[in-house]
Amino acid sequence: MPDPAALKNSPHVAYLWNDAEAPSDPVDALVYRSNILGADQRITNTGGGNTSSKVKQKDPLTGEEVDVLWVKGSGGDLRTSKRENFASLSMASLEQLKASYEARSDTGLKTPAEDEQVANYRHCTFDLNPRASSIDTPLHAFLPARHVDHMHPNAVIAVAASKNNQELTQTIWGGRLGWVPWMRPGFELGLLMHEEQKKNPRLEGLLMAAHGLINWHDDARACYDLSLDLIDTAARYIADHDKHEQTFGGAKYRTPGLDEREALLVQVLPWLRGRVSQQQRFIGTVDDRESVLQFVNSHDAARLAELGTSCPDHFLRTKIKPLYVDWDPASGDVDVLKQRLDEGLERYRADYRSYYEACKKPDSPAMRDPNPTVVLIPGLGLIAWGKNKSESRVTAEFYCCAVEVMRGAEAIDAYVGLPQQEAFDIEYWALEEAKLQRMPAEKPLARRVVVVVGAGSGIGRAVAEKLAAQGGHIVSADMKLEAAQETADDLTAAYGQGIGVAGTGVSGCGPATAAAANITDTVSLAGLIKHAVLAYGGIDHLVVTAGVFVPQDPATGQVTPQQWQLTFDVNVRGSYNAVWEMKPVFDAQGLEGSVVLTTSVNAVVAKKGSVAYDCSKAAADHLVRELAVEMSPTVRVNAIAPATVVAGSTMFPRQRVLASLAKYGIEHDAENGKTEDLRNRLAQFYAERTLTHNPIRPEDQAEAAWFLLSDASSRTTGQIIHVDGGLADAFLR
Structure with missing residues (x-):
């Protein structure tokens, strides 16, 4: 025993x-x-x-x-x-x-x-x-x-x-x-x-x-x-019987340092995602654990990769074989790597079609997507692709298991894969096909990655929640990392963590991940983009809800140069920065995407006491139209224009609420009133000025953002939707 x-x-x-x-x-x-x-x-x-x-x-x-x-x-x-x-x-x-x-x-x-x-x-x-x-x-x-x-x-x-x-x-x-x-x-x-x-x-x-x-x-x-x-x-x-350093025939290539590795991946991943997503989009996972790097860097990697996996559970995820690309990471030449990947993908698709034609039977299901779900690159590790983050992580896990299987088999004997016909009969088994057909329809934003800037609170958080419910993978970004993390944690708890694997950067994330971001700082935005790309392989959509309102001197009405600068830096240049810094990712992928910015009905309504804010939002309105031209034809750019949203907004701290209540002569208890009650009183005042008499909520903005992001508005770009409850003063003339 x-x-x-x-x-x-x-x-x-x-x-x-x-x-x-x-x-x-x-x-x-x-x-x-x-x-x-x-x-x-x-x-x-x-x-x-x-x-x-x-x-x-x-x-x-x-x-x-x-x-x-x-x-x-x-x-x-x-x-x-x-x-x-x-x-x-x-x-x-x-x-x-x-x-x-x-x-x-x-x-x-x-x-x-x-x-x-x-x-x-x-x-x-x-x-x-x-x-x-x-x-x-x-x-x-x-x-x-x-x-x-x-x-x-x-x-x-x-x-x-x-x-x-x-x-x-x-x-x-x-x-x-x-x-x-x-x-x-x-x-x-x-x-x-x-x-x-x-x-x-x-x-x-x-x-x-x-x-x-x-x-x-x-x-x-x-x-x-x-x-x-x-x-x-x-x-x-x-x-x-382990062969130690001679496992897989010994090392052929070296592994670059982590910073160099991540820099290379940020350049390659969106481009590669576009190439493998010709028929359907994929979400990526990078795995660069030591055992994987030892394998992809070895002399025997090309030979063993070509044999495919053995256990049926493995190749149902990893397909008949991975794509191995023979590239020397010491060169750091991304153009050569892309050329090798392009050539390898062309061969892989041709091999897959030949495999299907040679093994198919009269009643076999139609050929599935011929692109690889696992790509092996010396020095960088393995990149797994799946319909969502959980599936790509599990695919990576399975190929890591396959690496360990090959390691053991080569140590004690010689590794052999399943014969192609046996593998085909599992992959295209009628019962497996029936299981696929029984799966529920994918949600509208399945396979999509959405960066939401300002997701830590207010409209941004409501947008993140709405888009996650539609199947999107959310990169929750905010000036305050702890607020962004709270949103990401809540979304992960709601929509599932999945099974984790070790890997580069944030490869262990689930349906949402968090990052700090300051849209006035291009270095900060580069960090956000790096985080998103390493987490999911690319970016499909961008929503910017971050904004700032700087009150002018209530006595004189003066707006200082610093106030003008900050207001325009955040509300105009910040949105431009966010879109423009992500443009290389959109261009590399070549996939249709969309951007939703946040302006304001104040852009078309002249008001006392908010001159810098109103002018910045007027500029932001036109920025939407300019960016729609610049980002065409693959990326659409639109905007939502809220009326005043008090609930959950970081632009309405207690002191501003009290100042507004006093400004409009609204009865309130400044000393003892609860902040939430004061906000509700102010929100209702604003609501009474609209045609619908309903307070404008973050959730209302999220619905409009979702429409502009979705395929339902696929022929709409350069437009601004007012979500203001019917503010007659904002009707365009």
């Missing part, structure tokens, strides 16, 4: 079982076991692997105790799964399904009958559990043990992806593990595993060639201990 004490000291696995925390309920214990297995990415990748327990439960109709298979449901992730993420099926019904399948199929062959059986899993559901069953259900159902773990450990897959994996299984584990050849998961593989177990009842598990590990036990904790022990055994064997 495995020694838990030894496993707790292992550098290869994290032993997390705690009897004091393990639930007594068998289903809850399965969830617990799954969570702690999934918590260690060396044991299984995100969304990969599954666990099961056969539990005695009362049939809700007969009251009799029956065997029920609880197994991780389709699409779940072990680390985060809860009870509702597990399917429950009647074992008696599954046995009947097995008998009906055996009568219809040719033993040892993949037949249409196998895929048709998946729909029948629903007829085996126990107690109306709505969770869909995994395709791996037969692997768990037909092994007789009460508890089964199927993991995708890097160390074990390294053995499974080795040229002589069957012989290595015996060498490494002796008679503890049996072996089964590569076979797509389903009924045939489940039946084959059962036959292997029946032939040798002493087996503790099976190595699944090119796939992973499955093992079993009649005790839940013992099953967990066994999983870790089998993985640790493989990892120790690989460590004993």
Whole structure:
């Protein structure tokens, strides 16, 4: 039996079982076991692997105790799964399904009958559990043990992806593990595993060639201990054969310093994003952990990258292979890198089309996007692309796992990838296509990156919240970093962190990230752009809500030169700076984008006491039209023009509210009145001057900004929408 004490000291696995925390309920214990297995990415990748327990439960109709298979449901992730993420099926019904399948199929062959059986899993559901069953259900159902773990450990897959994996299984584990050849998961593989177990009842598990590990036990904790022990055994064997500095044939290129690396990435990422987003936009993740850099810098990287990945879970994300670009980072020549990338992308797309044409069948789905989802660049690391940040991070994680698999396989033998036809049959599997078709429609701003300047409060925060709800990836920027961070944290909590990977800069971010930004300072804006590009790969949209109101002397009405300068610096030049500094990113991508600036109805209404502000907003109105010309044809530039928005605005601190209330003769308690009550009183006064008599809220501005940013206004540029409740004085003449 495995020694838990030894496993707790292992550098290869994290032993997390705690009897004091393990639930007594068998289903809850399965969830617990799954969570702690999934918590260690060396044991299984995100969304990969599954666990099961056969539990005695009362049939809700007969009251009799029956065997029920609880197994991780389709699409779940072990680390985060809860009870509702597990399917429950009647074992008696599954046995009947097995008998009906055996009568219809040719033993040892993949037949249409196998895929048709998946729909029948629903007829085996126990107690109306709505969770869909995994395709791996037969692997768990037909092994007789009460508890089964199927993991995708890097160390074990390294053995499974080795040229002589069957012989290595015996060498490494002796008679503890049996072996089964590569076979797509389903009924045939489940039946084959059962036959292997029946032939040798002493087996503790099976190595699944090119796939992973499955093992079993009649005790839940013992099953967990066994999983870790089998993985640790493989990892120790690989460590004993490690080639150290000669791993992957040794270093061919060196890694530049972090600052140089990031500077190169900022130049390359938007350009590359535009190239790979020809059919659909992608969000990027950079991963430059040490193990990745060692791989991409090595002599063997080109050869191994061409072989693709082995484990099916890996290449469903990373595609049949990555794009490797042979470029010397010591040169620092970005133009040469772009040329190599262009040539590589052209070859990659041609190779992918050839792969599809050679392997397709009459009923195969149409060819998918032929662009790579993983790009490997010496000195810089890997760049992963996905429909959102979470997916690109997981794609990066999977290829990092593939690197570890190749490292182990090359140490003990020679790495081999799956044959192309087998890979194709997984990638274009009818069941996988059906899963893709069942996915909910993407939100309107999915795959888009939006920089919101002024997102820390007021209109900017409302805009960030609105755009995040529409699926956008938000770069929350503000003069006050802590305010920007609070917005980003709230959006991340609302829309999901995803699974993190180590990487350059802010690659670990989720659907929102925060940065400090001063729009009057181009150096600060360069830092903001760097942050956005390293986080997501590029920028699609820009919203500027930052502004300043500097009150003139109430007694004399004087506006000092410094007040004029500050007002125009922020309200006019600041908006220009933000757009113009981002123009190279927009140009490099070549993708359609949009900009929304914030002016004011004061731009067309002459008022006493705000001469500098009003003049600056009039200039900002015309700036919108000028920038619309300059940024055409790919980037649209429009603006929202609010009337006075008091709620949540940093331009209305208590003292300004009190001054305004006094100016308009509005009754108020200056000493004891709560600031929020005073603001509401002022807001209602402004509202009564409009045709709708409703206070203007930040959310109203966000709705207009969203319209101007969205495809609904795709033929609109150079326009300014007044969101003022109907302020007649602002009607244009």
